[in-house]
Amino acid sequence: MQTKPTTFHFLLFIVSGLLLATLSLVWWNSSRQPQPIELIPTLTGETEYCLTCHADLPEISASHPVETFGCVSCHGGERLALNADLAHSTMRGGGNPSALSVVETSCGGSNCHSGSEADDRHHIQRVTTSVQSTYAGAISNILFTFGAQPDLTARFGIAAITDENSKTGITALQAFDPLNANHPSVQKFGEECLTCHLHAEPREGEAFARETGCAACHTTGEHNLTTAIPYTQCNACHNRGNYDLRTMTFVERTDHPTQRIDDYYQPIAQFTQCEYTLDCVDCHTRSEVMGDGDIHNDQASIEYVQCKTCHGALEELPLTKTLTDPNDIAFTLAFLNPVVDLKLGDTILITEKGEPLWNTKVLPDGTYEMIGKATKQYFTFKPVMGTACEQKPDEQESHYCHECHAVEK
Amino acid sequence: MRPSFFHHLHPPTIPTEQARWRHTLGAGGTAVFLMLILGMTGILEMFYYIPTPEEAALSVQTITYHVPFGGFIRNLHYWSAQLLLIVSAVHLLRVVFTAAYKSPRRFNYLLGLALFILAILLDFTGYILRWDVDICYPLLTGTNLLKTVPFIGDFLHRLAIGGGEACTNGLLRMYVWHIFGLTLPVIILGIWHAFRVRRDGGIAVPPPQVRTDNARISRNELVRREVLAMFIVGIALILLSIFVPAPIAAAMTEGTTLAGEAKAPWFFLWVQEMLKWGDPFIFGILLPLGILALIALIPYIFPKPADSDIGKWFPKSNRLAQITIGLVSFIVILLTLLANAN
Numbered sequence: 001m002q003t004k005p006t007t008f009h010f011l012l013f014i015v016s017g018l019l020l021a022t023l024s025l026v027w028w029n030s031s032r033q034p035q036p037i038e039l040i041p042t043l044t045g046e047t048e049y050c051l052t053c054h055a056d057l058p059e060i061s062a063s064h065p066v067e068t069f070g071c072v073s074c075h076g077g078e079r080l081a082l083n084a085d086l087a088h089s090t091m092r093g094g095g096n097p098s099a100l101s102v103v104e105t106s107c108g109g110s111n112c113h114s115g116s117e118a119d120d121r122h123h124i125q126r127v128t129t130s131v132q133s134t135y136a137g138a139i140s141n142i143l144f145t146f147g148a149q150p151d152l153t154a155r156f157g158i159a160a161i162t163d164e165n166s167k168t169g170i171t172a173l174q175a176f177d178p179l180n181a182n183h184p185s186v187q188k189f190g191e192e193c194l195t196c197h198l199h200a201e202p203r204e205g206e207a208f209a210r211e212t213g214c215a216a217c218h219t220t221g222e223h224n225l226t227t228a229i230p231y232t233q234c235n236a237c238h239n240r241g242n243y244d245l246r247t248m249t250f251v252e253r254t255d256h257p258t259q260r261i262d263d264y265y266q267p268i269a270q271f272t273q274c275e276y277t278l279d280c281v282d283c284h285t286r287s288e289v290m291g292d293g294d295i296h297n298d299q300a301s302i303e304y305v306q307c308k309t310c311h312g313a314l315e316e317l318p319l320t321k322t323l324t325d326p327n328d329i330a331f332t333l334a335f336l337n338p339v340v341d342l343k344l345g346d347t348i349l350i351t352e353k354g355e356p357l358w359n360t361k362v363l364p365d366g367t368y369e370m371i372g373k374a375t376k377q378y379f380t381f382k383p384v385m386g387t388a389c390e391q392k393p394d395e396q397e398s399h400y401c402h403e404c405h406a407v408e409k
Numbered sequence: 410m411r412p413s414f415f416h417h418l419h420p421p422t423i424p425t426e427q428a429r430w431r432h433t434l435g436a437g438g439t440a441v442f443l444m445l446i447l448g449m450t451g452i453l454e455m456f457y458y459i460p461t462p463e464e465a466a467l468s469v470q471t472i473t474y475h476v477p478f479g480g481f482i483r484n485l486h487y488w489s490a491q492l493l494l495i496v497s498a499v500h501l502l503r504v505v506f507t508a509a510y511k512s513p514r515r516f517n518y519l520l521g522l523a524l525f526i527l528a529i530l531l532d533f534t535g536y537i538l539r540w541d542v543d544i545c546y547p548l549l550t551g552t553n554l555l556k557t558v559p560f561i562g563d564f565l566h567r568l569a570i571g572g573g574e575a576c577t578n579g580l581l582r583m584y585v586w587h588i589f590g591l592t593l594p595v596i597i598l599g600i601w602h603a604f605r606v607r608r609d610g611g612i613a614v615p616p617p618q619v620r621t622d623n624a625r626i627s628r629n630e631l632v633r634r635e636v637l638a639m640f641i642v643g644i645a646l647i648l649l650s651i652f653v654p655a656p657i658a659a660a661m662t663e664g665t666t667l668a669g670e671a672k673a674p675w676f677f678l679w680v681q682e683m684l685k686w687g688d689p690f691i692f693g694i695l696l697p698l699g700i701l702a703l704i705a706l707i708p709y710i711f712p713k714p715a716d717s718d719i720g721k722w723f724p725k726s727n728r729l730a731q732i733t734i735g736l737v738s739f740i741v742i743l744l745t746l747l748a749n750a751n
Contacts (some may be wrong), residue, residue, distance in 0.1 A: 008633050012636070012640075015637060017639065017642075018644050019647075022647040022651070025647070026647060026651060030480075030481065034475070036475060049474070049475075080467055080475065081470050081474060082475075083474070083657075089658070090660075090662075
């Protein structure tokens, strides 16, 4: 049977119309795709299209301009893909490339924040060996308390870590596995109390929001990295509740702490005025907070700044240093967080270990000034020498100072 | 009026019976159309595809997302390739179910089968050319299977990927196999296959003396039907290509070669399922080859269909062949579904 030409022509007409319609659908589909936004970061020279969707993100920091770094050198991901699922499928650490599981390839890539101690590039080594990351002191305390180890020497950390050149004598920590513990309280500790270190996801609740890894401290808002870290960032861990050692549980606070002095998690704690006015990072140094590259036994063995560091004692002034080297680390730190205009020839305070308190300055009249790193507030203060203070020279820890100088709550 | 080139490729008239949809299902013609699309879209893709391990997956992403209509062309290529396998299988089933393989078409049956195998290998190599994290496991499994062949295993392996590690070194071989090594035989065997269709007397129908319907249609009518069929398949392809994008995954990098799915492409899932049964050579090579040999031998060792049965659906005289190919299809589909469910 032949198809009648008229029937065929009609069919062909209809089918051709449909073919044209589907072809225009192709055109329509392609025209509704977003216009790709190309970026060729100077550091990599490799085209990426992340800005097609993420053009409205704030610049992460002045030190990481997007024109230089782009997105992929830190975040990973499929740089050419315009499909969100594919583009994001290989991102390092999900949205947080500073998570310690991937930090070596992101922040540590190209020897940016990973490298030799001599070049002061060993940031990741410092962080991963620091007590903030190992939680070694808390673990050894618990193990000792419940008879699982004979002394308070740290043997375990959150993750296994070695440092053969450790100056502290502790060259390695094994990974702590609470499931291997015999005592139920140690197991409970493992379940309840390991949400504080840098590997751990924070507990739920806005007041405790933080990231993991480097960003736990350095990310204070949407897509930012900063060294101007306010005390609230520290409080995401350090003031978010208390331990109940009887039940070995963590009791999360339900209020939103607003009064720094009254709302601290340990009501019996004492503070001098500077301790609740300044930010933590105004006094506590990089090596205290971020580690110094060695494995430390516990918090007490890395924390060393005392009142005396800035104020001196009755018979000695605080240590100072006149900046004569333009490559002094103080200039770098002041450049990263430009709250002070540090110049060659300025005299600043330094700690007992020689770390610069670069936001301080010795004034001509022998008093000192300090600019808040996070608040940019201006403070002046005096040395103890020449005052009526009667503190014995060998009793200089802060708790001795608190006896007179703690504020009344 | 003298026929145009395109008309001239067709015989002046053919028996009406041969040209019925319900007789041919249009499978062979659709396969030719799909191969033309594959050739054209493939050439377009070659303008951007870079067959080096570092650049391959990125160039596929470039084609997909940045070349104007590149994603659409790639989707067309992908969907034509998948449909080609289905249409070829349907074509094979039609030929067996209508006893069309009987002499003098026995040799052309083998040519067609060879084309089907080539199409499967082309589909596999094309899949490998994505060179993203999802391809390494199937490539490794497939090429390691070759190694299990006694005596010539290493030679076959070298032939396929050129030595070294499959997922780091195999790309260039896969590329050349895809573009030349398999495509050229398809072109040659394809033309031969079509030539033999005409030489063997067109699409299988009973010989004139036992034919009931002696009506014929002209080449003009035949071309009309072909054009209509091409348009309809074209519309289906375009719609598929707009709404169902071809699979793509993250580029392989050092250490992520096996990060993707440990799953064979869909047309080899049945083999993957059989590999669970034991020895890879027996279940991954011998058994599939045995099944292939069984299908290839249908025109030669199975009871010969009666002349009057040729071109009729499910005639009694080749029941055994129907049951055999039906059973093979059923088992392959079942294994595929099983592998997909796991």
